Amino acid sequence: MQKSAAEETAVYRATTHSKTQFLFDNERFLGTIFLAPAVIYIIALVGIPFIMAITFSVTDVTVGDTSLDFVGLQNFRRIIQTPQFQRALKDTFLFTIVAQIFVAILANILAVILAQEFRGKWIARMLIMLPWATPISLGTIGWLWIFDSKFSPIDWILQYFGLLGTPDAIFGASKHLNFLGREELAMASVILVHIWRMLPLAAVILLAGLTSIDSDLIDQAQVDGASFWRIHFQIRLPLIFPIMSIALLFGLIFTFSDMVVAFVLTRGGPVYYTQVLPLWAWFKGIDGGSLSEGAAIALFLFPLLLVVAILMLRVARRSEVR
Amino acid sequence: MWAVKNAIKRTLLYITVMIFCFFSASPFLIMLINTFKQDADLYRPQNNPFIYNFPPTLENLELLFQRTNYMIFVRNSLIVGVLVVLITLVIAIPGAYSLARLTGQWGERAGIGIFLVYLVPPTLLFIPMFRIVAALNLNNTIWSLVLVYPTISIPFCTWLLMGFFKSIPRDLEEAAMVDGYSHLMAFLKVVMPLSLSGIIAVIVFTFTLTLHEFVYAMTFISDSTQRTISVGVPIELVRGDVFFWQSLLAAAVIVALPVGFVYNLFLDRLVAGFTMGAVKG
Numbered sequence: 001m002q003k004s005a006a007e008e009t010a011v012y013r014a015t016t017h018s019k020t021q022f023l024f025d026n027e028r029f030l031g032t033i034f035l036a037p038a039v040i041y042i043i044a045l046v047g048i049p050f051i052m053a054i055t056f057s058v059t060d061v062t063v064g065d066t067s068l069d070f071v072g073l074q075n076f077r078r079i080i081q082t083p084q085f086q087r088a089l090k091d092t093f094l095f096t097i098v099a100q101i102f103v104a105i106l107a108n109i110l111a112v113i114l115a116q117e118f119r120g121k122w123i124a125r126m127l128i129m130l131p132w133a134t135p136i137s138l139g140t141i142g143w144l145w146i147f148d149s150k151f152s153p154i155d156w157i158l159q160y161f162g163l164l165g166t167p168d169a170i171f172g173a174s175k176h177l178n179f180l181g182r183e184e185l186a187m188a189s190v191i192l193v194h195i196w197r198m199l200p201l202a203a204v205i206l207l208a209g210l211t212s213i214d215s216d217l218i219d220q221a222q223v224d225g226a227s228f229w230r231i232h233f234q235i236r237l238p239l240i241f242p243i244m245s246i247a248l249l250f251g252l253i254f255t256f257s258d259m260v261v262a263f264v265l266t267r268g269g270p271v272y273y274t275q276v277l278p279l280w281a282w283f284k285g286i287d288g289g290s291l292s293e294g295a296a297i298a299l300f301l302f303p304l305l306l307v308v309a310i311l312m313l314r315v316a317r318r319s320e321v322r
Numbered sequence: 323m324w325a326v327k328n329a330i331k332r333t334l335l336y337i338t339v340m341i342f343c344f345f346s347a348s349p350f351l352i353m354l355i356n357t358f359k360q361d362a363d364l365y366r367p368q369n370n371p372f373i374y375n376f377p378p379t380l381e382n383l384e385l386l387f388q389r390t391n392y393m394i395f396v397r398n399s400l401i402v403g404v405l406v407v408l409i410t411l412v413i414a415i416p417g418a419y420s421l422a423r424l425t426g427q428w429g430e431r432a433g434i435g436i437f438l439v440y441l442v443p444p445t446l447l448f449i450p451m452f453r454i455v456a457a458l459n460l461n462n463t464i465w466s467l468v469l470v471y472p473t474i475s476i477p478f479c480t481w482l483l484m485g486f487f488k489s490i491p492r493d494l495e496e497a498a499m500v501d502g503y504s505h506l507m508a509f510l511k512v513v514m515p516l517s518l519s520g521i522i523a524v525i526v527f528t529f530t531l532t533l534h535e536f537v538y539a540m541t542f543i544s545d546s547t548q549r550t551i552s553v554g555v556p557i558e559l560v561r562g563d564v565f566f567w568q569s570l571l572a573a574a575v576i577v578a579l580p581v582g583f584v585y586n587l588f589l590d591r592l593v594a595g596f597t598m599g600a601v602k603g
Binding site (some may be wrong): 039101125133136140155207247309313 | 332335336338339342345346347348350352353356364365367370371372400412413414416417419420421423424425426429432434436438441442443444445446447448449450451452453456465469470472473477480481489503505506530533534536537540541551552553555556565570571573574575577578579581582583585589590593596597599
């Protein structure tokens with residue numbers, strides 16, 4: 001193609017090798033300056049704080065006295081012996097695992113449904129995504145009202161159907177269930193909100209996996225007379241396994257490290273029965289001012305996060321090989 | 323026979339969809355209903371919680387907007403959100419391009435490394451961060467959040483954009499470079515315009531992230547006029563043990579619905595990021 005004179009001069013000017021020009025063509029140079037800000041930011045504000053967290057955990061630093069005096073593993077030893085720790089550790093694992101089991105089951109059902117075509121799907125998807133898309137501290141406020149000790153809509157429904165508040169009702173003669181004031185119910189409430197919050201993310205990740213499956217494969221199986229469930233369990237599930245594990249690992253991390261749900265819903269109560277590790281770390285470290293103990297408690301989250309990260313890498317690598 | 327079976331299947335499908343929608347949306351539905359309820363209606367346990375037993379009122383919204391710091395929280399959240407989005411774009415776009423094109427083999431590994439940083443939760447780092455923020459004299463101001471939030475947004479956004487840049491054929495830039503553009507100019511003039519939808523997804527993700535974040539915001543800031551929505555609403559709108567329930571629920575739903583709507587528009591792209599490229603978005 002013939003180029004106009006103006007274009008030619010432009011090209012000529014652009015190809016003239018000034019010094020900056022040279023630098024901006026050097027891939028190594030460009031690659032380094034492009035990546036440097038991100039790496040520096042992460043080292044300065046993730047790497048260094050992480051090292052500080054470890055340092056704090058073996059000192060006696062507090063908000064009032066910020067000098068770092070080495071005390072060895074004393075903080076860890078003291079923490080582990082408290083009943084709060086044992087409870088917090090148990091709760092953190094229990095909430096995470098129970099919530100993820102429910103999320104795994106429900107997300108499978110939901111993803112299969114959302115893979116169908118039906119009217120109003122866009123609206124349905126938006127409503128289902130709301131819990132994930134909106135700030136969890138605000139969403140949990142809605143639940144706080146739903147679990148209210150006096151005005152709970154659940155209590156009202158149960159009373160309406162005669163299941164609560166009459167002498168022979170299944171849920172008891174008391175007018176109110178008092179969800180957040182009773183140990184088991186408070187724990188169940190926190191778990192329910194976690195399920196509610198993580199289900200949408202898991203479902204859409206699974207959905208993305210389902211829609212990426214070659215439809216010929218499913219058609220073939222249908223022609224061969226395989227039932228819907230057989231296709232689901234023997235063809236779809238194995239194919240989307242890598243993606244499903246990523247969805248669940250995300251859920252695991254987000255639930256495991258979350259303190260918002262427990263904070264807004266119960267403040268860790270009744271007593272300390274829903275006080276998960278991150279929440280206790282916050283109460284100790286920030287509210288109570290003992291930075292060292294708070295840091296030590298928070299560090300108990302690390303081993304599990306590490307395991308999850310390794311698992312994720314393995315899943316990602318395996319799906320790449322395919 | 324086949325038609326009947328199909329009709330049953332459709333009905334079941336719709337019922338299940340409705341159950342899931344109700345489960346997910348019910349807290350927001352309750353918030354929305356209660357926003358307009360009078361005290362006398364709300365605080366009577368025998369009243370039906372799902373309908374207006376007394377005429378609806380706008381008083382709760384008036385209270386929220388005129389006699390609380392709600393608008394200040396909204397303003398703070400907007401400032402933090404916009405600034406964090408800008409910082410994230412300036413750092414994540416070149417970083418992602420570098421990982422996708424310029425750094426060769428170890429770019430892949432560095433990319434995964436950066437993604438893993440996204441898995442480090444605020445609850446692990448908030449205590450040292452509290453000290454860092456205090457040392458920089460940023461505690462009790464929204465600037466602390468502007469500084470710290472990019473540590474969460476940059477990793478995920480770099481990862482997301484890296485996948486995006488990789489999907490753009492290299493030939494396009496090479497053609498531009500043959501025409502005399504430098505590599506930098508080829509990136510700015512050719513790759514950037516083609517990546518617009520990825521960049522918008524990053525903006526949406528980062529902005530919602532700043533709205534969601536709670537742990538750092540609660541740790542760094544105790545001054546009411548510096549709080550953001552996610553902490554201000556659940557903490558400040560509760561006066562001692564007295565809840566202004568309707569205003570509290572209104573404050574939550576007013577933010578929740580628009581954010582949910584916009585997030586949903588870009589969902590597919592964000593999901594592609596979450597699946598680590600195991601699914602092409």
